[in-house]
Amino acid sequence: MLGxxxxxxxxxxxSQAALPIDIExxxxxxxxxxxxxxxxxxxxxxxxxxxxxxxxNGGDEPSVTPSGEGExxxxxxxxxxxxxxxxxxxxxxFGVGDRAKLKAYFESLPERAANQGVERGIFxxxxxxxxxxxxxxxxxxxxxxxxxxxxxxxxTLKEGLTIPLEVDDEASRALRSAKPFPRELQGLTTxxxxxxxxxxxxxxxxxxxxxxxxxTLRVVKASRERRGWPAxxxxxxxxxxxxxxxxxxxxxxxxGFTLDEALTALGPHMEAPLLFDERVLAVRSIDPAKIEVSxxxxxxxxxxxxxxxxxxxxxxxxxxxxxxxKPFYWITQFGPDNLPALExx
Numbered sequence: 001m002l003g004x005x006x007x008x009x010x011x012x013x014x015s016q017a018a019l020p021i022d023i024e025x026x027x028x029x030x031x032x033x034x035x036x037x038x039x040x041x042x043x044x045x046x047x048x049x050x051x052x053x054x055x056x057n058g059g060d061e062p063s064v065t066p067s068g069e070g071e072x073x074x075x076x077x078x079x080x081x082x083x084x085x086x087x088x089x090x091x092x093x094f095g096v097g098d099r100a101k102l103k104a105y106f107e108s109l110p111e112r113a114a115n116q117g118v119e120r121g122i123f124x125x126x127x128x129x130x131x132x133x134x135x136x137x138x139x140x141x142x143x144x145x146x147x148x149x150x151x152x153x154x155x156t157l158k159e160g161l162t163i164p165l166e167v168d169d170e171a172s173r174a175l176r177s178a179k180p181f182p183r184e185l186q187g188l189t190t191x192x193x194x195x196x197x198x199x200x201x202x203x204x205x206x207x208x209x210x211x212x213x214x215x216t217l218r219v220v221k222a223s224r225e226r227r228g229w230p231a232x233x234x235x236x237x238x239x240x241x242x243x244x245x246x247x248x249x250x251x252x253x254x255x256g257f258t259l260d261e262a263l264t265a266l267g268p269h270m271e272a273p274l275l276f277d278e279r280v281l282a283v284r285s286i287d288p289a290k291i292e293v294s295x296x297x298x299x300x301x302x303x304x305x306x307x308x309x310x311x312x313x314x315x316x317x318x319x320x321x322x323x324x325x326k327p328f329y330w331i332t333q334f335g336p337d338n339l340p341a342l343e344x345x
Contacts, residue, residue, distance in 0.1 A: 018105050020074040021048045035085050038096060046106055049074070049085035056080065062090045064109070075109055111210070122342065123207050123228075129215055133207045134161045134344070137191025137229070138323035145185040145197060150170070151175040153197045154219065157190050163207075164273060165217040174201040174221070183276060192322035195231040199279040199339065204228030209318040230342040231277070232320030232330055239303075239319045242327050244270035246303035246319075253297035254305075259288040259313045264332075266309075269302045277332035277339070284333055286313055 023043060027036050036053045036327045043051045046184070065076040080088040087102070088095045094102045100328055126134065139160050156177060158165040167175065176200040185193040194205055207229070209215040212214050222228065235242050254262050267274045270274035277290070293309040303317075308316055310331060320330045332338045 011205050019046070019048050021106055021108075021109060022050040023048055023052070023077040023079060024076065025051070025053040025079045025081050025087065026060040027053060028056045028083055030083045031081050032083075032085045035081060039081060039087060042096060042099065042102075046103060048106065053081070063090050064090050073110065075221065087291050090335040091139050092130065114182070116339075120306050122344075125207060126207070129207075129209055132215060133163060133217070134191070134323055136161050137189060137194070139190045140324065141186055141188055141190055141193045145181050145193065146183060147180045150178045150197050150201055150333065153181060153185075154194065157194055160190060161217070163215055165205075165215055165219065167219040168221075171198075171201075171203050171219045172222050173202055175219075177201075182278065185275075187273075188328070191229055192232050192328075195229050195339070196275065196278070199231065199277065199337060200282060200317065202279070204339075218230075224336055227339060231275075232322055232328065232341050234341045234343045235319060235321045235325075242321070243270070243272045243319065245269065247301045251297065251299050251300055252295055252305045254293060254295040254304075254309065257293060259309060259315075262293050262309045263288070263306065266302060266306050270306060273328040274306070274317075274332055275328050277330065280315075280333045280337050283337050285334070286315065288313060307319040 019081060024038075025039060027042070040051060040053050060078065060080060062080055062305060063078045067074050067076070082088055082093075085096065089105065092105065094105070122130055123133075141157065143153070143156050151172075154165070154167065157212075175198070181197050181200070183196075186195060188196075191205075198205065198219060199222070202222050203219055204226065205228045206218050206220060206226070207215065209219060217229075219296050220226070220228070223230065240247055248269070254265075257265070281287070291313040293312045295305060302336075306329070307317055315331055316332055318330045318341065319333070320333075321327050330341070
């Protein structure tokens with residue numbers, strides 16, 4: 001049985017410790033024999049500033065107490081070593097075999113403490129951080145992107161940003177091997193254009209601010225679990241309010257045209273750019289230049305005519321806006337490969 005007067009102390013100089021955490025482990029009476037020594041050895045390997053183990057007192061509970069600020073900030077942790085040989089910490093219980101999870105817990109403690117009580121929204125950014133990113137990515141694109149390598153598009157557009165844009169190694173390799181971008185994005189905002197330009201290379205852009213680090217934009221490998229900055233946003237207004245021309249009735253007949261040719265003819269009447277989701281076209285092996293479409297002569301509104309020819313190519317359209325609220329028609333195939341529009345929050 002462990003008494004409250006028994007303790008072990010392991011200390012690492014603060015200059016050498018990676019984590020400014022002092023932990024005091026209170027072992028309950030009846031804890032497994034040798035548990036204190038085993039946990040003391042394990043915690044010493046966690047690179048904490050100080051580790052102290054003792055017998056539990058009646059009022060001991062898991063807790064964390066921060067002190068100081070900035071580089072001088074430290075954290076005092078009280079943990080309970082229970083009778084089941086588990087280390088009870090604020091927010092979780094860990095066994096001796098949970099070494100990696102425990103290490104991650106300690107490493108994330110300063111950031112979690114800094115975020116406590118801070119309201120976060122989209123991309124886990126604060127309202128102020130999101131507004132800063134959104135404003136920076138609202139800069140209009142002045143370069144022509146048609147036929148330009150995505151790597152060159154990213155390199156040029158990042159020069160106009162005040163927030164650093166970083167491309168990780170895997171993303172850099174993907175950009176270098178990516179084919180030239182086939183569409184014109186000039187006139188759109190930087191955020192929407194970047195999202196579209198890097199999608200064919202299976203990449204996405206994520207804004208983040210790690211503890212003690214500046215706000216940064218990162219181009220990384222995309223996945224269904226990691227969807228970054230969107231290719232456009234959900235409009236606040238209805239489509240009829242935003243682009244009334246799309247609902248103008250006119251006589252339409254299409255015969256002997258490809259989908260590309262039909263959209264080229266219909267596009268100006270939409271009064272909103274028609275932009276393909278190049279990633280979906282590649283994944284689904286859809287080539288608008290090889291798909292023949294037709295519409296019998298009749299009176300309809302332009303958006304319906306566009307949607308009908310798109311359906312013949314297994315595609316669908318959605319009205320979106322860029323960061324400057326400029327509308328465009330996003331042509332994609334809705335499903336797991338689509339990059340959904342987001343709502344600003």
